[in-house]
Amino acid sequence: MRHVRVALFGAAGAIGQSIAKAFSAHGTPYRVVGRSRDALAAAFGADPLAEIVTWNPDDPASVQAAAAGVDVIVYLVGVNYWQFDLHPRLMKQTLDGAIAAGVKRLVLIGTVYPYGRPRTTPVREEHPREPHTFKGRMRKAQEDLLLAAHAEGRIQATVLRLPDFYGPGVDKSFLHAAFIAAVNGGVANMIGPLDKSHEFVFVPDVGPVVARLTDTPNAYGRVWHLAGAGVTTQRALIEEIEQQIGHRLRVRVAGKTMLRLIGLFNPLMREMVEMHYLLTDPVLMDDSALQGLLGALPKTPYAEGVRRCLAALPQ
Template sequence: MGKIALFGAAGAIGSSVADALRSQGRPYRVVGRSQASLEASFGSDPLAEIVTWNPEEPASVQAAAQGVETLVYLVGVPYWDFRLHPVLMRQTIEGAVAAGVSKLVLIGTVYPFGRPRTERVAEDHPREPHTFKGKMRKEQEDLVLAAHQQGRLQTTILRLPDFYGPNVERSFLHLAFRAAHEGGRADLIGPIDTPHEYVFVPDVGPVVTALADEPRAYGRTWNLAGAGVTTQRTLVVRIFAEAGRPPKLRVAGPWMVRALGLFQPFMRELAEMHYLQTTPVLMDDSALRGLLGEVRKTPYEEGIRRTIEALRTPAAAGTR
């Protein structure tokens, strides 16, 4: 197998993919803006090769991709600057092609679908985003799929729902975990009784590596659904119970989100995505399971227990 590189590796999903590669004894490259951040996350792993890049400079992208067979793209942007998603994707594809990369895997999201038309959303559900963020993510996906159709390199997309897990701070459940652990009040975006699904981050890495290694995966998109349909309330009550505390919840509705947005850029940008709280996208991943066979999905109770345990033992926190 050729070298695999994780572009934007310093986040939670990057760590999960790195864990999967490490368990397979496979050398890999981690690429990010910050040498210090990469060293902190991967410096102790002899299998990890650390490379820095500037995703806004094509020459830097090409240099970071030299000698790579498969590029896994996990690059995030500020929530208030989603216009960068297609810009950086275009430059990454150009640099990857110039460097001779054979395959590219984009880790995507449900945003390009827009409002769901069906109870379960399969890969062939129309992509009709009505939000700016959804449109930017769709444009990013279009670039990836076009690169495959044009024969420039093999590409595929894995879409994920909301996620959570040990040391996963960029999760809507993270504040609830911290509140339960510290005895505080969980701040939630309502309504909190609508159906929802979450994926446990350590489960993602093995799926990504299996997909990257499967020749039949390329030229299309794939969904990874969560560990079952639940609700925010159900999970947060369970989180507090695991922490040994009675649940304390504070729920912000859409008007409160808009009001908070006057002072907090993240909340201001979150307002346009509020439809996901009332008409959530619940994914159908039967195609992925048909391709890969059994897909490990940690039950919510186990995932919550492991996340609380990581908060109690910070020295052992994380997915590595």
């Protein structure tokens, strides 16, 4: 394998593709690492700057080989929502392999889960990490392993926390059902409440920030926030969709009780019950520290993001 400055581990998802586009736009070769060559080829096969590598994270030799010749890893490795216990183990295995391969830096794309219920609004990076959910505890354990490796001088590490996200072609979003209903008709099945404050980051905005972060020495050794394009609500975004398409949407809202019932038959919905607090007690992030580090953080306004999401769907 050739030497590349950066590798995206767990690259095939929406955030990974956004980061890859940012590197590609600057003519920077990059490696994409995942379990499925077919998924990687579908996402990155057309880009001559992309080097496709498959790995088995349970095989130390495979992890080390995937990290060979890399300076920086951006870590986006996902697990099924009902398998969050894998997060710490996969991080440890990746760290061990990366360090053995001589990787200098690792950027974890993280979540707000480790904070638990917010004590303040907005939430700054120094907010206590006191997760009251299993998923939050697993994400915190993942971060602890990484930050301990940094403190021990084994690798330079940082965490970039993102809020919920949306974007063209992004199906793992609270808003996706509304976009589909806007174009195809039918009912938009949403998870409520819809009127509580929330924030969403537009996926294409994430990649350029991560690309800059990887190359900023002062970024390492701490946690950073990238907030959305301002505080909004799901209701406000549904109304924006309605304004742009020129008619009302039919919307069906599931609250926590309904999630429990649906969860009897759907493992994803069952696992969302414990995270429902994020819709009733939202974690709204302050990213002024990241702005101080990198300068201006261009963010797509919600109206423009909605327009681009609608335009990306087959009419």
